[in-house]
Amino acid sequence: IQVRHYAEPISVRNLGNDIPDAVTDTLLSVSRKNNHLFQRYFTHKAKWLGLPKLRRYDIYAPLLEAEKEYDYNDSVQLVLDSFRDFSPVLADQARRVFVDGHIDAEVRPGKRGGAFCYGVLPGVSPWVLVNFANRARDVATLAHELGHAIHALMAFDHSVLTFHSSLPLAETASTFAEMLLTDRLLKAETDVAVRRDLLAGKIDDAYATVQRQAYFTLFEREAHRMVVENRSADEISAHYQANLAEQFGEAVEVADEFKWEWVSIPHIYHTPFYTYAYSFGQLLVLALYQMYRKEGKAFVPRYLKILSYGGSESPTRILTEAGIDIASPAFWQGGFDVIKGWIDELENLEA
Template sequence: MLPTGSKEELDELFASLEKMAADFETTRPLLKASISDEAFLNLVAQQEEMTNKANVLFSYANLLFAADTQDQNALALLARIQQFMAELTNRTMFFSLWWKDLDDTHAEKLMACAGDNRYWLEEMRHFKKYTLTEPEEKIINLKDVTGSNALNTLYDTITNRYTFDLTVNGETKTMTRGELAVYMREADPDIRRQAYQELYRVYGQDAPILGLIYQNLVRDWHNEQLGLRKFVSPIAVRNLANDIPDEAVETLLAAAEKNAVIFQRYFKLKARWLGIQKLRRYDVYAPVAKSDKKYSFDQAVHLVMDAYSAFNPKIAELAERVLAEDHLDSEVRRGKQGGAFCLTALPKLTPWVLQSFQGKAEDVATLAHELGHAVHSMLASKHSILTFHACLPLAETASTFGEMLLVDHLLKNETNESVRRDLLFRQVDDAYATILRQAYFAIFEKEAHEMISAGASVDELCTGYLANLKTQFGDSVEVSDEFKYEWVSIPHIYNVPFYVYAYSFGQLLVLSFYQQYRKEGEAFKPRYLKILETGGSQSPDQILKTAGIDMRQASFWQGGFDVIDGLVSELEKLPA
């Protein structure tokens, strides 16, 4: 269980970790090529136990901070944990350094007896050529506490205190970003415009500061990863962490650029449905039919559970555990971390889900998405803390698949034609948001890292981002100048550089899986569940090969875009 928050309980956790580290430090003399299997497995077990306890501390602090990013006690605890864990890691890193440096013959012998932890050990060795000396690694860990970690906390603290003013029906309302986002999908085009303009007015005011934070995070990334560790490119760092080959990621991004024309065609179609000559960027997610349908939270839960249950009752049962154990925070309130996430502290603990539910169809989809993450974690819970988390691209599998189950369920049961039509258009809207938009974020990140290394200013980065938008939209969408500030409003590019392509990867992968499901029906389900149950205990390449997928082939990625092309073609046949 997570701690309740009492000082005594937290102090006991810190003291327990301190003792574990001290005990582990005494094992350094055992680290020889001739170490016995039993002694080696005991060291791995000690690593696992420390990781479990550290995750409990980190998870508690992160949930406390997410609940209220302005809570000074949460901020202080987070800072204390970051400092403590950096020091703890420094004291125990001798094991990972020895393991990476061990010759292949002895390493293979030890991995052969490691059971479920084999892939964790194998993946650690992938970083051998990028690992520095023990003193250098210790300096980097300590530097990150007051460097990149502190900058990210500062960014989150600044941006999560923002409020936005919007006038609706003559009444000016002050709201959070999540509340404002609802109006970006409003039927009224003027309200959509005002909502976007207000969002980027607020972010734009702080763009020099937020941009400065980003510039320093990028410089830090470049100094460490390219300058010291000698990675070939900034994105290669994330690729290795994901255990995804560089060429597979480049093939994915190239496929996205090639297929931008599908979405450009869709945006022109959508403009005709909306009765306008050309979409503005404010109109990209506009509903094609005016529908004020709202869902209560209970209705949303029932819809998601019914969709999950129709696929497999076990999936629904696992998702229901999150609610039954009160592990879902759906309240809208100021200071709460924006967006949505699922956090799993330990394999055997039911995950926690955060979102700000406001009754819109997209909120129901978000619920399905985050509960999908939770289900993925619970299905993989037989693995250890070291191997149950899937890599980022595969971690989006169950969440995105869950959304598709929900949409199919809604289409089967919705009798209102205008709502059905809007759901069909929303499928392509969401495909744009998850695939093309995220791929172009990654393309911008690559460009931004190069620009900052060459001395680019925040204004130049804004100009570069605006050019990125105009390239992806072509002549199908009019992009207003305030969208040059969009990049400073994307937390992922700050907190987890190059995370974003995981969404593109996951969505295109799920389109492939979903096509298999529609063709095979029941026969597909055991194979899909086995993939989720594998968690992070095998390489992504190995997991996907069992599903007949080669991520290095452009044809695989093209297959996903062909599905979207088919959806657009179907929409083009509908009478306007």
């Protein structure tokens, strides 16, 4: 790092991601200032789960108050309608996956689990695999993977080398597609239990993807400094424990053994500072969605332009040309404001 004149260890990852150091610093700083949102949510979640205080083991426990099933064909139409409400372009691109027979949604013996979207060549409909089991999460997964397909199809005029999006923007279209679906579901759903499950699921995902990943990166920055100083594994673990204490405050009980959790995170060893890309991608989408809420249809062409670049330019240039300043703390705060809105709505449901 010193021989190559990097400012700090994270700068190596930033260069690979085409993200300036200052942007990463801003992202992490804004994340740190919004711990109170998740602490507030975890305090309420303990009450909904009938616990005096949420334990670290329980933070992803589902509320599961509702058992609503979703028909596959109805769900496909619901997702396409959600896209069309935003822009007919999105719906038309997603429909190509079905017209070309490039989706496998059936649950059957011997089929691999999970979900993915595989774009092979520019202009060719990507292949989408999901395992649709009639749950709300399956509908969200369908929207997510179709979002990936849309991103690939929107970049059809680039070469095979540049039509795939870069890592920080890889989840932009997929997560934005989920947001469109969630908004439509929440507007149509009158069952309080179903609404609570939908909102809690989104907040759980936001914690796991934004805050948890940002704090891994904050830990890594300090851990790299400590290694240079020949600090012991116990001292590094003590720092990780302090990292967890800052995240959760008094809202979550963190058992002592969690100070060793960092040892089990493979990214820390194999791909240092990789995890902030998850925070970047999710928070970017939330911030973009906040802009869409404020600007309405005027935002649509800017969003479509972002997707059309694929990976042909750096994330900074792509977003700057769309009129978005990712160096601004206010932009990233817009993403946390969406999360705050979800928490506010959950509290109102309780009232």
